Amino acid sequence: MLYALTGSVEAGVIYALMALGVYLTFRILDFPDLTVDGSFATGGAVAAVMITNGYSPLLATLGAMLAGCVAGSVTGLLHTKGKINTLLSGIISMIALYSINLRIMGKANTPLLGADTLFTEISSFLSSLQPLSILAAVGVSVLLIKWAIDWFLDTEIGLAIRATGDNTKMIRSFSANTDNMKIIGLSLSNGLVALSGALIAQYQEFADISMGIGIIIIGLASVIMGEAIFGHSSIRRATFAVIGGAIVYRLIIMFALRIGLDPNDLKLLTAIIVVIALVSSRMIDTWKDRRVRTPKEEPLAAAGQGARGESHAET
Amino acid sequence: MRRPAKEQGGRAMLKLNGIRKVFNRRTASEKIALQEINLTLHPGDFVTIIGSNGAGKSTLMNIISGGMAPDCGTIEIDGEMVTGLSEYERARKIGRVFQDPMAGTAPTMTIEENLAVAFSRDRRRTLHRGVDKKRKELFREYLASLHLGLEHRLTAKAGLLSGGERQALSLLMATFTQPKVLLLDEHTAALDPARAQLITALTREVVERSKFTTLMVTHNMQQAIELGNRLIMMDAGQIILDVPEEEKKHLTIEDLLKKFALLKGVADDRLLLG
Incomplete structure (x- = not known):
C-alpha cells in the first residue's frame, strides 16, 4: 500500500507538469488547447527514441521539451495567422501529431527497459535515500519549475500574456502583439506537457503512441479539482493548487483501482470527475456570489437605472 | 519618467487626410461610413466630436486607432505616417479609453498589474x-492623483472596482506613458450621472495638466461644449460643423441645435435628447 501510495504521488508530481501546461492555456490564455493530447506523446516519443539512440537522458528530455514547444507554436500560428478557431487549431495539431509521433518512433511503442533514464540515474546517485529519492528529486524539480512559471507570469511579458487571456481589446490598446503572446503561451504550455510526457515515458520505461489520449481531460481535472480544493486567489496559489490537483487525481485513480475498478473504465471515471468538478465549482461560485451580493442589491439597482436612463437618451 | 511638456507650434500632432470608409461595399446594404474626412489637430488641441448615431464618430476613432483600415486616405501622428501600422504598433503613440468600463482594464489582474x-x-x-x-511607489503616487483612495488598494483585482473607479483607472492607464494622441470614445456614457461628472472632471484635469492632444466623442452636448478648445459635428460620414476656440467659448446647446437644423434643414431630436 505504501509502495502504491509513493508511486501514485510520484506519477502525480510528474503529471503535474502537464497540468501546469494545461493551466497556462486553459486559465491564463483562455485557450482550450487540445494539442496537449498529441504533444504529450511527442514528448515521450522524442525522449524514448533519443535515449535508445544513445543520447544522455537529460539531453533527450530537453529535446522532448523543445519538440513540445514547436508543436505549441504551430497551434498558435494556425490560430493567429491562419485565423482558425481555438478548438479546431488544437484538434488539427493533435491529429497531425499522431502521425508525426509514429514517424518519430517508427512503430507504435518504444520500450526503455534496461536503458539509462533520468530515474535510473537519480536512483544510483541517491541510492542511500531509497525509496523516496525519486519522489524527492522529482518534487524539487517540479517546485523549481512552478517557481519559474510564477516568476515569468510576473514579468512584463508574462503580464501581457495574462492580459491577453483576460482582455484582448485592452492589451492591444497597450501595444502588445496579442498574436505573439498567444504563440509564446502555447509554446511554453506544450513544452511543459512534452516534458511531462518525456518523464512519464522514462518513469514507466516505455513510450507509446496512445499515451497522450485523454491527457487534456486529466489536465483539466487536475486544474479544476486543484483550484477547488486549494484555492486560486493568486497565480502562486493557483500553480500550487494545480500541482496538488494532479496528485489528488492520481490518488483517486489509485483508490478506484484498488477497490476493483476495471482499468478500461478509467477514462470514463476521469470524464465524470471533470464534470463533477466543473459543475460543483460553478455551483459553489454562484452560491458565494449570491451571499456577497444580497446586502448590496439596492445600490446596484440604482446604478443600473442610471445607465438605462443614459441609453434612453441616446435613442 | 515624464517627458518634457510638448512644444506648442504650427506642426500637426494628428493629421487625417482624405479618409474614406465604406461598409458592405457592392452589396445592397452598402453604407458610406466616412467620406473624405480631413482633420488636423495641433499639439495640445482638445477636440470634442458630436453627432447622431451612425454619423461615423466611432468609425473615425477605430480608423485612427488602427482597429479598422480606411479604404483610402492617410493618417499621420506627429509627422509619422501610421496608416500601414497595425493596431498594437500604433498603440505606442495612442492612449484610449473605451465606452465600456470593462474594456479598459484586465479584471483578474490587480490594480498594480494593470498599471504595469x-x-x-x-x-x-x-x-x-x-x-x-x-x-x-510611482503607481501609488499616480493613483493618489485620482482622489479615489485607489492608492491603498494596489493589490485588489481590477474586476472588483465599480464602473466609475474602473473608468478612472482606465483614464490614468491610457495617459500613463504620455501618449501623443488621446482618444476618448464616449467614455462617460455608460456611467450614472454622478460618476459621469466625476470622470468628466478628471478628464479635464488630466488633459489640462499634461496638454494631451485629445479627440473625444460624446453624446452629451453639454460635455462637448464644456470640454476642449474645438468642437466638431459629424453627420452621415462628414464633418458638417467645425467650431474654433473663440466661438466655442460662447457656444450654447441652442446655438448648436440651430446650426444643425440649418445645415440639415430639419431639427433632429436624436441630437436634442443627447
Whole structure:
C-alpha cells in the first residue's frame, strides 16, 4: 500500500507538469488547447527514441521539451495567422501529431527497459535515500519549475500574456502583439506537457503512441479539482493548487483501482470527475456570489437605472 | 519618467487626410461610413466630436486607432505616417479609453498589474519584473492623483472596482506613458450621472495638466461644449460643423441645435435628447 501510495504521488508530481501546461492555456490564455493530447506523446516519443539512440537522458528530455514547444507554436500560428478557431487549431495539431509521433518512433511503442533514464540515474546517485529519492528529486524539480512559471507570469511579458487571456481589446490598446503572446503561451504550455510526457515515458520505461489520449481531460481535472480544493486567489496559489490537483487525481485513480475498478473504465471515471468538478465549482461560485451580493442589491439597482436612463437618451 | 511638456507650434500632432470608409461595399446594404474626412489637430488641441448615431464618430476613432483600415486616405501622428501600422504598433503613440468600463482594464489582474501593463506601453516588453518596488511607489503616487483612495488598494483585482473607479483607472492607464494622441470614445456614457461628472472632471484635469492632444466623442452636448478648445459635428460620414476656440467659448446647446437644423434643414431630436 505504501509502495502504491509513493508511486501514485510520484506519477502525480510528474503529471503535474502537464497540468501546469494545461493551466497556462486553459486559465491564463483562455485557450482550450487540445494539442496537449498529441504533444504529450511527442514528448515521450522524442525522449524514448533519443535515449535508445544513445543520447544522455537529460539531453533527450530537453529535446522532448523543445519538440513540445514547436508543436505549441504551430497551434498558435494556425490560430493567429491562419485565423482558425481555438478548438479546431488544437484538434488539427493533435491529429497531425499522431502521425508525426509514429514517424518519430517508427512503430507504435518504444520500450526503455534496461536503458539509462533520468530515474535510473537519480536512483544510483541517491541510492542511500531509497525509496523516496525519486519522489524527492522529482518534487524539487517540479517546485523549481512552478517557481519559474510564477516568476515569468510576473514579468512584463508574462503580464501581457495574462492580459491577453483576460482582455484582448485592452492589451492591444497597450501595444502588445496579442498574436505573439498567444504563440509564446502555447509554446511554453506544450513544452511543459512534452516534458511531462518525456518523464512519464522514462518513469514507466516505455513510450507509446496512445499515451497522450485523454491527457487534456486529466489536465483539466487536475486544474479544476486543484483550484477547488486549494484555492486560486493568486497565480502562486493557483500553480500550487494545480500541482496538488494532479496528485489528488492520481490518488483517486489509485483508490478506484484498488477497490476493483476495471482499468478500461478509467477514462470514463476521469470524464465524470471533470464534470463533477466543473459543475460543483460553478455551483459553489454562484452560491458565494449570491451571499456577497444580497446586502448590496439596492445600490446596484440604482446604478443600473442610471445607465438605462443614459441609453434612453441616446435613442 | 515624464517627458518634457510638448512644444506648442504650427506642426500637426494628428493629421487625417482624405479618409474614406465604406461598409458592405457592392452589396445592397452598402453604407458610406466616412467620406473624405480631413482633420488636423495641433499639439495640445482638445477636440470634442458630436453627432447622431451612425454619423461615423466611432468609425473615425477605430480608423485612427488602427482597429479598422480606411479604404483610402492617410493618417499621420506627429509627422509619422501610421496608416500601414497595425493596431498594437500604433498603440505606442495612442492612449484610449473605451465606452465600456470593462474594456479598459484586465479584471483578474490587480490594480498594480494593470498599471504595469500600461507602464510598458511605449517600450519593448522584457523579462523585467512588471511590478517592482520603485514602480509600486510611482503607481501609488499616480493613483493618489485620482482622489479615489485607489492608492491603498494596489493589490485588489481590477474586476472588483465599480464602473466609475474602473473608468478612472482606465483614464490614468491610457495617459500613463504620455501618449501623443488621446482618444476618448464616449467614455462617460455608460456611467450614472454622478460618476459621469466625476470622470468628466478628471478628464479635464488630466488633459489640462499634461496638454494631451485629445479627440473625444460624446453624446452629451453639454460635455462637448464644456470640454476642449474645438468642437466638431459629424453627420452621415462628414464633418458638417467645425467650431474654433473663440466661438466655442460662447457656444450654447441652442446655438448648436440651430446650426444643425440649418445645415440639415430639419431639427433632429436624436441630437436634442443627447
